[in-house]
Structure formats: C-alpha cells, structure tokens
Amino acid sequence: MRLCEIGERALLKGLAPIGYPEGAPLPPGDDAGGVWMGGEAWLLKTDGFLYREVALVGMGPFEVGFRGVAATASDLLVKMARPLGFTLGLFLPGDLEVGFARRLVKGAAEAARRLGAHLLGGDTNRGEEVALTVSGFGPAQSPLPREASPGDLLYLAGDRWGRVGAAIRAHYQGRDLGAFPLIREAAFYPLPRLGLLALRGLLRGALDSSDGLSETLWQLAELGVRVDLEALPLHPDVLAFAGGEEEAVELVLFGGEEFEAVLVVPPEAEAQVLARAGEAGLPLFRAGRVGEGEGVYFRGAPVPRRGYAHF
Known part of the structure; x- marks a missing residue:
C-alpha cells in the first residue's frame, strides 16, 4: 500500500507509537512529544517543509525562516511548554547564493529571539531544492493533552x-x-x-x-x-x-x-x-x-x- 492511498493521518497514526516511551507526558501523535525529568516534562517538536510550498508571493528567505521556527514553537506553546531553543536542518542546492542562506537563518533567529529563546545551530545538507527541518524544545510543568468532555x-x-x-x-x-x-x-x-x-x-x-x-x-x-x-x-x-x-x-x-x-x-x-x-x-x-x-x-x-x- 502506498502513502497516497492511506493519507497523512493514517500514516501518522501508525508511525507515532513506534519507539514512543510508556508513561510519557503526552500520548503519541499529539502536537509534541517528551519525557519526564525530575518531575518536569521536557517536550520536543520537529517540523519540516519545502521552501516553495510555504513561500507566498512577497515572502523571502527571512520570512520563511521566521515561519519555520514559529510553526515549531506553536506546537510547544499549545502544550504549555516554554520554548528555550531551536535547531535548523537545511537542505540547500550547491548554486544557491550564500546571502539567501544567511537570510533564512536570520529569520529563524529573529523568531526565536521574539519568543525569548535561542537558535542553537543545526546541520546543512546538499539538496535539489531548499528545504528546512526545525526542532524546538522546552519545559512544561503540566503538559496539556488533547482532551475534551461534553459541556466544555x-x-x-x-x-x-x-x-x-x-x-x-x-x-x-x-x-x-x-x-x-x-x-x-x-x-x-x-x-x-x-x-x-x-x-x-x-x-x-x-x-x-x-x-x-x-x-x-x-x-x-x-x-x-x-x-x-x-x-x-x-x-x-x-x-x-x-x-x-x-x-x-x-x-x-x-x-x-x-x-x-x-x-x-x-x-x-x-x-x-x-x-x-x-x-x-x-x-x-x-x-x-x-x-x-x-x-x-x-x-x-x-x-x-x-x-x-x-x-
């Protein structure tokens, strides 16, 4: 069976439990995952995307880098985790201008700064087109799962x-x-x-x-x-x-x-x-x-x- 036949949600449902720890602060497949450390939850989130799929008309690399950190931070904050740091995984064509890559990272760093967090480096790889993977982490005293009851x-x-x-x-x-x-x-x-x-x-x-x-x-x-x-x-x-x-x-x-x-x-x-x-x-x-x-x-x-x- 191919991915296009089952769709993203079914794929994630099958993949999320693989290797996921028992007793984790949040269930597998939630907006972020994590582990308990000293009575506090430390949550981690990773998000990836192709540049061309998110860059609207008028957006440049600064805005796309900003958006990457924002997307990852949103998943942490909604689980009640304060973002502390982010890393970037960059896939870049060899003929890309250096200035483009710098603006991409500067946008990510600015989003992190506005959130009171830091950009902590990452990795660079050769790719056929520009793509980003952003990871972020932070502590949560009481992680908030996806829950609802009638009357809420x-x-x-x-x-x-x-x-x-x-x-x-x-x-x-x-x-x-x-x-x-x-x-x-x-x-x-x-x-x-x-x-x-x-x-x-x-x-x-x-x-x-x-x-x-x-x-x-x-x-x-x-x-x-x-x-x-x-x-x-x-x-x-x-x-x-x-x-x-x-x-x-x-x-x-x-x-x-x-x-x-x-x-x-x-x-x-x-x-x-x-x-x-x-x-x-x-x-x-x-x-x-x-x-x-x-x-x-x-x-x-x-x-x-x-x-x-x-x-």
Whole structure:
C-alpha cells in the first residue's frame, strides 16, 4: 500500500507509537512529544517543509525562516511548554547564493529571539531544492493533552483566524495585499502566543491549528465528542477581502497556517481563563462548545473535514 492511498493521518497514526516511551507526558501523535525529568516534562517538536510550498508571493528567505521556527514553537506553546531553543536542518542546492542562506537563518533567529529563546545551530545538507527541518524544545510543568468532555467550552486564541487564509488565497489568485496590512503581517510573521502560558492549570485541552480550523476541530471530535461552533471571528479586513460573510467563513474554517490555538475550557474555569488572558494580552474568542455525539457542526450544519494534508 502506498502513502497516497492511506493519507497523512493514517500514516501518522501508525508511525507515532513506534519507539514512543510508556508513561510519557503526552500520548503519541499529539502536537509534541517528551519525557519526564525530575518531575518536569521536557517536550520536543520537529517540523519540516519545502521552501516553495510555504513561500507566498512577497515572502523571502527571512520570512520563511521566521515561519519555520514559529510553526515549531506553536506546537510547544499549545502544550504549555516554554520554548528555550531551536535547531535548523537545511537542505540547500550547491548554486544557491550564500546571502539567501544567511537570510533564512536570520529569520529563524529573529523568531526565536521574539519568543525569548535561542537558535542553537543545526546541520546543512546538499539538496535539489531548499528545504528546512526545525526542532524546538522546552519545559512544561503540566503538559496539556488533547482532551475534551461534553459541556466544555471552545475558545479560539489569537487574531490570525481567516487572515492567513486570505493571504494564501491572495497568493494563488495573484491579488495584492497592499490594502490589507494585518492580513499580510499575519501570514508573513505568525508569531505564536507566549500568553498561552498564563492559562496553565485552567484548560482541559488544547490543539495547534496549522492544517486549518476544520481539520483541527475534527481531530478534537475524534476523541469521541461533538463539536458545535456557534460563532466565528470575522475580522473586518477579512470580510472586506472576502467580499462577504460566506466567503469569510470559508477562510476561517479552511485557511490553515494560523499557528494559533484551539482551547477546551471547563465552564467553571471560564471566568478565570478570561481574566488571565486579559492580563496577558491574549485575544480569545468564544466559538462554541463540546457535546455528546460525533462530528463538527457550525450553527447546526455539518462542517466538512477539509484541510492541508500531505500525500
């Protein structure tokens, strides 16, 4: 059987348990993995991608390097781990300009710096095209798994929902983002939220959203619950770009690459979550709730499982 026949999710489900330690802080296949050390969890995440697959029109190597560290850091932060360091594995053609490689690394270093972390070197390899592998690590006192119970509330952290989807659409449609600076910023410099750490001890579960909100919510529903979306954050610039609410909803649900967090909040912790998020400057949007049953719904209508997937 070939990879294209089973798809990415089935592949990961089969690969994730291989060699994974018993009693680990998080189950295999979660956003990050780790081990216990002295009563504290140390989490590790690795992410890889081809340059040409993520570089939107107007992006250069600095932005792509920045994006690589941001993607890895997002998976750590949503598990309540503070990123401390990152390494880069670079695949580079021999005829590539040295300046290109330097800008790539400088972008990665800048993202790490903004997160209070460091770039700790890595490896270089010859490749037919530019590709990156980014690893990051950090400690977590109480790692947050993917969990949900009927009655829990669903919150979306951050303000890039729909904006990155708009930038991706602009890339493929050849549209200029000059009139939409927040959309451009969201896609070019998607810095994860250190403010998530202020919510330690209050959440039931959390997931990183990088393959699209729809796909992320379906991963939550796979835990054996029903996800009911009651509202979505529709920013004025996304509405203007989309030309209407229906298209804006499409961008929010199926955009991807947000590197934001989907949070599962027990109802008794809601007030405290909102208070701490406000103090930390973390934008939160109440999107719905978790119930008994299965599937993902928006205002009662089924949400198709659509998102980015390899193979």
